[in-house]
Amino acid sequence: MPTIRDVAKQAGVAPMTVSRVINNSGYVSEDTRTRVEEAISRLGYVPNMLGPSLRFNQTNTLALVLTDITNPFWTTVARGVEDAAQEAGYSVILCNTDESEAKQDQYLTMLLKRRIDGILLVPSTSTSNVVQTIKNQGVKVVVLDREVNDTEVDVVEGDSVGGAYQLTRYLIELGHQHIAILSGPQNVSTSSQRVAGFCRAIEEANLSHNTANIYWGEFSQTLGHEMVRRALQSTPRPTAFLAVNNFIANGALQALREMNIRVPEDVSVVSFDDIPVSINPMPFLTVAAQPAYEMGYQATQLLVARLVNAGPETVQKIILPVEILIRQSSGEPPQGPGNESWNTVS
Amino acid sequence: MPTIRDVAKQAGVAPMTVSRVINNSGYVSEDTRTRVEEAISRLGYVPNMLGPSLRFNQTNTLALVLTDITNPFWTTVARGVEDAAQEAGYSVILCNTDESEAKQDQYLTMLLKRRIDGILLVPSTSTSNVVQTIKNQGVKVVVLDREVNDTEVDVVEGDSVGGAYQLTRYLIELGHQHIAILSGPQNVSTSSQRVAGFCRAIEEANLSHNTANIYWGEFSQTLGHEMVRRALQSTPRPTAFLAVNNFIANGALQALREMNIRVPEDVSVVSFDDIPVSINPMPFLTVAAQPAYEMGYQATQLLVARLVNAGPETVQKIILPVEILIRQSSGEPPQGPGNESWNTVS
DNA sequence: CGGCAACATGTTATGGGTAACATGTTATGC
DNA sequence: GCATAACATGTTACCCATAACATGTTGCCG
Numbered sequence: 001m002p003t004i005r006d007v008a009k010q011a012g013v014a015p016m017t018v019s020r021v022i023n024n025s026g027y028v029s030e031d032t033r034t035r036v037e038e039a040i041s042r043l044g045y046v047p048n049m050l051g052p053s054l055r056f057n058q059t060n061t062l063a064l065v066l067t068d069i070t071n072p073f074w075t076t077v078a079r080g081v082e083d084a085a086q087e088a089g090y091s092v093i094l095c096n097t098d099e100s101e102a103k104q105d106q107y108l109t110m111l112l113k114r115r116i117d118g119i120l121l122v123p124s125t126s127t128s129n130v131v132q133t134i135k136n137q138g139v140k141v142v143v144l145d146r147e148v149n150d151t152e153v154d155v156v157e158g159d160s161v162g163g164a165y166q167l168t169r170y171l172i173e174l175g176h177q178h179i180a181i182l183s184g185p186q187n188v189s190t191s192s193q194r195v196a197g198f199c200r201a202i203e204e205a206n207l208s209h210n211t212a213n214i215y216w217g218e219f220s221q222t223l224g225h226e227m228v229r230r231a232l233q234s235t236p237r238p239t240a241f242l243a244v245n246n247f248i249a250n251g252a253l254q255a256l257r258e259m260n261i262r263v264p265e266d267v268s269v270v271s272f273d274d275i276p277v278s279i280n281p282m283p284f285l286t287v288a289a290q291p292a293y294e295m296g297y298q299a300t301q302l303l304v305a306r307l308v309n310a311g312p313e314t315v316q317k318i319i320l321p322v323e324i325l326i327r328q329s330s331g332e333p334p335q336g337p338g339n340e341s342w343n344t345v346s
Numbered sequence: 347m348p349t350i351r352d353v354a355k356q357a358g359v360a361p362m363t364v365s366r367v368i369n370n371s372g373y374v375s376e377d378t379r380t381r382v383e384e385a386i387s388r389l390g391y392v393p394n395m396l397g398p399s400l401r402f403n404q405t406n407t408l409a410l411v412l413t414d415i416t417n418p419f420w421t422t423v424a425r426g427v428e429d430a431a432q433e434a435g436y437s438v439i440l441c442n443t444d445e446s447e448a449k450q451d452q453y454l455t456m457l458l459k460r461r462i463d464g465i466l467l468v469p470s471t472s473t474s475n476v477v478q479t480i481k482n483q484g485v486k487v488v489v490l491d492r493e494v495n496d497t498e499v500d501v502v503e504g505d506s507v508g509g510a511y512q513l514t515r516y517l518i519e520l521g522h523q524h525i526a527i528l529s530g531p532q533n534v535s536t537s538s539q540r541v542a543g544f545c546r547a548i549e550e551a552n553l554s555h556n557t558a559n560i561y562w563g564e565f566s567q568t569l570g571h572e573m574v575r576r577a578l579q580s581t582p583r584p585t586a587f588l589a590v591n592n593f594i595a596n597g598a599l600q601a602l603r604e605m606n607i608r609v610p611e612d613v614s615v616v617s618f619d620d621i622p623v624s625i626n627p628m629p630f631l632t633v634a635a636q637p638a639y640e641m642g643y644q645a646t647q648l649l650v651a652r653l654v655n656a657g658p659e660t661v662q663k664i665i666l667p668v669e670i671l672i673r674q675s676s677g678e679p680p681q682g683p684g685n686e687s688w689n690t691v692s
Numbered sequence: 693c694g695g696c697a698a699c700a701t702g703t704t705a706t707g708g709g710t711a712a713c714a715t716g717t718t719a720t721g722c
Numbered sequence: 723g724c725a726t727a728a729c730a731t732g733t734t735a736c737c738c739a740t741a742a743c744a745t746g747t748t749g750c751c752g
Binding site (some may be wrong): 349350351361362364365367368369393394395397398400401402411523593 | 707708709710711
């Protein structure tokens with residue numbers, strides 16, 4: 001593999017002159033430039049970024065640390081990140097933590113060893129001090145989707161409280177009196193904030209505010225499935241479910257189907273996170289859609305701004321609005337006991 | 347940011363001794379080890395990989411160059427890549443080419459400058475010489491999903507010919523006589539191979555083998571939509587469509603819905619690529635499902651093997667079997683002219 | 693025509709870790 | 723008790739590109 005010295009020798013100049021040609025910096029005569037360019041293409045020379053990276057401690061690399069790229073929400077976020085990074089001249093290293101703090105820490109130390117310039121972090125819990133650890137190493141961070149305690153850090157997230165509030169109000173206006181929320185882990189801000197939005201709507205409507213209607217679980221299909229089964233055994237039985245993310249919603253739908261409970265005739269299901277129509281051309285779920293691409297894109301732009309010491313001076317907390325999309329999974333609650341034929345089925 | 351020299355000074359040893367402690371190599375006395383470890387944690391020292399990377403020209407980084415991470419098929423592949431890479435101690439840089447050769451080339455030169463160790467490449471066309479260019483720079487490549495001309499290179503792909511053949515046979519056995527294939531670009535091997543499998547099944551069944559039933563387009567919803575509309579204007583009108591990927595299938599379904607053509611009563615639609623049930627809990631399409639995760643995982647394992655000069659000695663061409671999943675989007679063709687009420691609708 | 697700006701090219705030092713080599717010490721075997 | 727192995731630590735050189743500085747040349751203005 002040829003180096004800048006090989007090119008220099010070929011062209012009969014000093015390495016520095018080759019560098020000037022490559023980077024279009026300083027003065028180079030037309031004649032020299034041509035000779036150098038010829039040498040470059042003859043040798044098939046490709047500059048080695050590692051040299052300057054080591055020297056100036058700048059890798060032009062970002063990391064995107066998220067829970068699972070397989071979830072279409074994160075996929076879309078990732079695409080936004082990648083596009084913004086690419087435009088700014090950065091590469092993106094992808095890391096899936098699967099919500100595990102251990103995996104997250106493992107990735108993080110690896111990333112620090114690589115001297116990446118910045119991290120877009122979806123923290124696996126809100127309670128850890130990851131962010132501080134990263135910042136101590138002089139690496140810039142923007143937190144995505146979730147808030148963390150204690151630390152002054154830029155955050156870009158969807159409007160969890162507002163989204164949950166709106167979804168719940170919508171269900172209440174349809175006439176639902178018994179609504180259960182199927183949530184994720186208690187120590188993840190999106191979970192707790194969506195529960196908070198839910199509670200606010202419930203209280204405002206003077207509905208029986210029963211903590212028994214709050215189910216804490218995981219952002220997974222399995223837990224969605226399980227939580228619905230548990231919820232259906234409570235009295236009064238819920239006539240509507242608010243799933244806190246798409247995986248939970250799917251688990252819920254699956255459980256309901258298994259029990260021959262019709263959606264939306266028997267129960268309504270609403271959820272956070274939309275699936276792009278390119279993936280699901282016949283969307284069924286009523287959802288609070290977060291602007292996933294925008295989240296990734298804006299967070300990355302903010303991070304890049306921090307890296308070049310531009311951007312706003314104060315710590316940013318950007319809350320992007322969600323959009324309520326009403327579809328077929330929600331409707332009025334069943335009237336009277338006659339319609340509850342499915343009671344016996346489960 | 348402290349360096350190994352700072353740690354060495356703190357611990358009163360030479361940098362080399364610190365290095366030995368960190369890498370658990372060579373002899374270090376228990377006493378010295380303790381002192382060094384204390385110094386490391388006191389200073390919060392994190393080794394800088396860039397040094398050795400530069401020295402030994404080894405970055406422990408792979409690149410995954412694909413068309414669009416937003417497509418669940420590629421998402422799943424990416425997850426397989428990431429998992430295998432992580433296990434082997436490599437990081438993955440993600441690049442979306444959007445099927446554009448220009449974008450691909452742009453990413454590729456950037457990756458070469460970074461001196462990544464290997465590339466998992468989904469080439470945007472089968473006809474270019476990208477692979478040769480990469481190999482000339484001493485970077486190992488494994489090609490994913492698509493074949494390239496001219497070059498000796500490892501490939502991991504799904505069984506396109508077989509999958510298309512099986513899907514077509516299935517349609518023929520249902521009684522369909524007029525089947526159209528909605529394909530991608532002609533210069534992408536998955537497109538052409540799936541058309542080839544389709545043709546073989548058609549010829550074997552002695553059906554009228556009409557090139558008019560082959561539609562070349564793009565792997566996009568838009569083109570799927572367009573190709574269906576065109577196909578429905580031909581005579582004899584097709585009663586079944588084979589979409590060559592999931593985006594095309596979605597576009598097709600959308601077009602049919604707009605024209606009030608029922609699936610599968612009026613026409614059948616089958617497709618390549620399955621959507622994970624975690625995303626779509628109520629799958630509708632009959633598909634040839636490729637083992638996307640396995641593709642990514644195996645390709646990465648092969649690439650890693652090449653990097654450590656292990657693995658098979660000959661160039662590998664690994665063709666993974668596809669699985670035909672019969673669902674609700676396919677059925678027998680409508681009987682007689684009476685059922686073709688939708689003729690007038692369009 | 694002297695002096696300064698603009699042009700053109702070159703030299704040196706730097707960044708961080710570690711392979712390869714060198715040196716010294718302690719234990720082991722005969 | 724001496725040679726040798728095992729243990730323990732240190733020194734030097736290297737990877738590659740480029741900022742900072744140095745040197746030399748040409749052209750232009752007064």
